Amino acid sequence: MGIYFNEQDKVFHLQSNNVSYILTILKNNQLGHIYFGKKIGASEHLADAIRLAALPLTACVFEGDSLFSLDYLPQEYPSYGKTDFRHPAYQIQVEEGNTITNLMYVSHTIAKGKPTLSGLPATYVEHDDESTTLEITMRDPHLDLYVKLSYTVFEQLDVIARNARFENKGKQTLQLLRALSMSLDFQESDFELLHLSGAWARERHVKTRPLVQGIQSIESTRGASSACQNPFIALKRPNADEFQGEVYGFSLVYSGNFLAEVEVNHYDMARVSLGINPFDFRWVLPPDDSFQTPEVVMVYSDRGLNGLSQIYHTLYRTRLARGAWRDRERPVLINNWEATYFNFNEQKILSLARAAQELGIELFVLDDGWFGQRDDDHTSLGDWVVDSRKLPHGLKHLAEEINQLGLQFGLWFEPEMICKESNLYRQHPDWLLHVPQRQLSPGRNQFVLDYSRQDVREAIYGMLENILQSAPIAYVKWDMNRNMTEIGSAMLPAAQQKEVAHRYILGLYELLERLTGRFPKVLFESCASGGGRFDPGMLYYMPQTWTSDDTDAIERLKIQYGTSMVYPLSSMGAHVSAVPNHQTARLTPIKTRGEVAFFGVFGYELDLEKLPSSDKEAIKAQVAFYKEQRQLILNGTLYRLVSPFEKNYACWLVVSADQRQALLGYYKILAMPNPKFMAVKLSGLAPNFQYKIEGTEQVYNGNELMYLGFPLPFAGEREGDFFSQVWKFRAE
Ligand code: DGJ
Numbered sequence: 001m002g003i004y005f006n007e008q009d010k011v012f013h014l015q016s017n018n019v020s021y022i023l024t025i026l027k028n029n030q031l032g033h034i035y036f037g038k039k040i041g042a043s044e045h046l047a048d049a050i051r052l053a054a055l056p057l058t059a060c061v062f063e064g065d066s067l068f069s070l071d072y073l074p075q076e077y078p079s080y081g082k083t084d085f086r087h088p089a090y091q092i093q094v095e096e097g098n099t100i101t102n103l104m105y106v107s108h109t110i111a112k113g114k115p116t117l118s119g120l121p122a123t124y125v126e127h128d129d130e131s132t133t134l135e136i137t138m139r140d141p142h143l144d145l146y147v148k149l150s151y152t153v154f155e156q157l158d159v160i161a162r163n164a165r166f167e168n169k170g171k172q173t174l175q176l177l178r179a180l181s182m183s184l185d186f187q188e189s190d191f192e193l194l195h196l197s198g199a200w201a202r203e204r205h206v207k208t209r210p211l212v213q214g215i216q217s218i219e220s221t222r223g224a225s226s227a228c229q230n231p232f233i234a235l236k237r238p239n240a241d242e243f244q245g246e247v248y249g250f251s252l253v254y255s256g257n258f259l260a261e262v263e264v265n266h267y268d269m270a271r272v273s274l275g276i277n278p279f280d281f282r283w284v285l286p287p288d289d290s291f292q293t294p295e296v297v298m299v300y301s302d303r304g305l306n307g308l309s310q311i312y313h314t315l316y317r318t319r320l321a322r323g324a325w326r327d328r329e330r331p332v333l334i335n336n337w338e339a340t341y342f343n344f345n346e347q348k349i350l351s352l353a354r355a356a357q358e359l360g361i362e363l364f365v366l367d368d369g370w371f372g373q374r375d376d377d378h379t380s381l382g383d384w385v386v387d388s389r390k391l392p393h394g395l396k397h398l399a400e401e402i403n404q405l406g407l408q409f410g411l412w413f414e415p416e417m418i419c420k421e422s423n424l425y426r427q428h429p430d431w432l433l434h435v436p437q438r439q440l441s442p443g444r445n446q447f448v449l450d451y452s453r454q455d456v457r458e459a460i461y462g463m464l465e466n467i468l469q470s471a472p473i474a475y476v477k478w479d480m481n482r483n484m485t486e487i488g489s490a491m492l493p494a495a496q497q498k499e500v501a502h503r504y505i506l507g508l509y510e511l512l513e514r515l516t517g518r519f520p521k522v523l524f525e526s527c528a529s530g531g532g533r534f535d536p537g538m539l540y541y542m543p544q545t546w547t548s549d550d551t552d553a554i555e556r557l558k559i560q561y562g563t564s565m566v567y568p569l570s571s572m573g574a575h576v577s578a579v580p581n582h583q584t585a586r587l588t589p590i591k592t593r594g595e596v597a598f599f600g601v602f603g604y605e606l607d608l609e610k611l612p613s614s615d616k617e618a619i620k621a622q623v624a625f626y627k628e629q630r631q632l633i634l635n636g637t638l639y640r641l642v643s644p645f646e647k648n649y650a651c652w653l654v655v656s657a658d659q660r661q662a663l664l665g666y667y668k669i670l671a672m673p674n675p676k677f678m679a680v681k682l683s684g685l686a687p688n689f690q691y692k693i694e695g696t697e698q699v700y701n702g703n704e705l706m707y708l709g710f711p712l713p714f715a716g717e718r719e720g721d722f723f724s725q726v727w728k729f730r731a732e
Helices: 304-318 346-358 394-404 423-427 454-470 494-518 536-541 553-563 590-597 613-635 702-708
Strands: 002-006 011-015 019-025 031-038 090-093 104-112 131-140 145-154 159-168 174-179 182-185 192-199 202-210 214-219 229-236 247-253 258-264 270-276 283-285 290-292 295-301 333-335 363-366 408-413 475-478 523-526 544-546 572-577 601-605 637-642 649-655 661-668 690-693 699-701 724-731
Touching: 002 104, 002 131, 002 145, 011 131, 011 145, 031 182, 031 295, 159 174, 159 182, 182 295, 192 214, 192 553, 202 229, 202 553, 214 229, 229 258, 229 270, 229 304, 247 258, 247 270, 247 304, 247 536, 283 290, 283 494, 295 304, 304 637, 333 346, 346 363, 346 394, 346 613, 363 475, 394 408, 394 454, 408 454, 454 494, 494 536, 523 536, 553 572, 553 590, 553 649, 553 661, 572 590, 590 613, 590 661, 590 724, 601 613, 613 661, 690 702, 699 702
Parallel strands: 333 363, 333 601, 363 408, 408 475, 475 523, 523 544, 544 572, 572 601
Antiparallel strands: 002 011, 011 019, 019 031, 090 174, 104 131, 131 145, 145 159, 159 290, 159 295, 174 283, 182 270, 192 202, 192 229, 214 258, 229 247, 247 295, 258 270, 637 649, 649 661, 661 724, 690 699, 690 724
16 A cells, blocks of 8 residues: 556556546656546556547647547646647646647655645644655746655555646746646546535535536635635535445635636546636746645545545644544533624623533634624724723623633634724724725625725734733634625735735735734634535634525525535534524424534534523523534544435434444424324444334434434424434443
8 A cells, every 4th residue: 555656558547545536647747647546555566547549630740650648537636728628637827828838757756744735734644654745847848847746645544636837947027927836637528517606594405416518617706715605515426325336526625716627528538627716817027936835635435425424534634633622521511692793782692601511512613793793794804903892891790700700702704805994904904805996895784894905914913913912712713704705905016916816815824823822722623604615624724614694494405415525524614503594584393403404513503591491491401412412423433324415304314433333313394294103214224233212212223224224213293394314222
């Protein structure tokens, strides 16, 4: 296992426990792609997989050789303009104005471990023997441009991470028009494209469509990865499902504009490309400078979508998320947003905290409205100083009072934004993203600070540091509530204005690295109007994300199901809120709301003082239950059993690593008159263990639960709509 190079055939074979990824140096010294899929052994014939033929109407690379054309050859990091007519991995405009380049193999290194990516989040190893990295150096001799293609194999996890780095060692200033992180050509296209799409309050719904000849893509142009599209695609065989069949995943560790594209050409070959969106992007690369692309994490599984997701979950939970909270049980929190919105004072906050303490809640989060003069969303973003009208004794006093009650204290910020109605704007009207002579487009009455500027970042960092060191703040919710428009910076020359969106993200990452390093004990949760930036880039800095502003239990079934395609339960903030639900006006039982939110990082977001005592009793029991189960929920293996996108009910299951414990959730959406009998087949249990259901005398064999199935309640009109049940199985 590891990475092997066959000198004679010029073949690189990357091997993990169950997967092979094979590439080669082609006759023209570019890189050809041979294979990605289920592991195959060492062989003399691998290079033969690249077949040559004189195909009609192709342009050929060499005169007198009608066989060798990039028009149909599977490649690794292709360019446009030299016989390949598909979309390329990169495109560079040279000073003469043309975009023709020719990257040729120069050398390679194979080494244990995984280098970090300068300025960008990425997966990592804790010990060098967890992975092996191949770095291939390519060079365009005319430009003296070097491109380093890096491939890291996590042998035990069946993961391959890729990135590309451009180094200009020539004399020309180059313009990167397109610099994707990866490209990969399959010899065929018998796949469906799966992506996670949606909108605010209905993020990451699972969408699937067959590949057809032509280009199919998803992208973000919003300056954030976005609620509309997630930087992830999968290719699945048409017959693959949650449990079996081949699936390939491609996940970009990036939080800004991205493109994920599959192009099927005239020979039905599928090209997968992923990286920073080339739309509205151009990067000036002067001599002696370099450009690093973000990382793409590629996963292959022949165990269906559950198999694919489980690999991402383990990797992102243990080798992308970082810090003191990565492996720790997360506190059950209560957030005051839906309880009070902007309308609160110290007394109200303290009485909410008191009520929370009585129910066993561990962390109180003070949301928007504590700073400046913010009584609604028109003012004060940028003025990170406490509003003494609402909190006359200051944050320290409030936090200490809450600590006295036995709860930790957490605070909301939206540090990337500015309101015109703020001192910060009055002092620095040019600190926001803007374009001269053009009117600014407001979003939620706010504008985006220019994080590409170091002075802006410095000032915001100073304010945040002040607040965080002024009081015992154990948790930060980092929010971001609008997308970018008029993307321009006062600090950059005209030629570099198309760099701003990416420079912004680099600036954000720099600030987050500094702040999380300065406050290593603080638990950070990322948020962007809910799940508008739920991506691996943010997870590197903050181990949990507010999954969606939509807390309706039934809507959450789809949102959490879709999110779990890539992201672990330990990253998904999931709260119980009041009914009628503030997003859908739906009425669901408190039991169902709790049992949906259990499968994530659990909390509440409602006015406890307005609840009937029966709800309070239910909450007390839920909090106690979650505390007992959270080790299992946050670290166990998730199995999606029944999809709410396909059925009138949903089921999911978490199994502990030793298979001795499991938690099953069943959610019926609409009640059915005269219902039929139903059972669900569990997964991942030990066939010969005897599992007892907690709170009952019922005992089942593991094999019985998995092959015969577990009988679901006969849920008809008696229970009504939105019925749910959670069962805890424990091996005797
Ligand atoms: C959007 C977030 O998603 C909400 O949870 C809340 O924090 C509001 N912003 C506050 O303005």
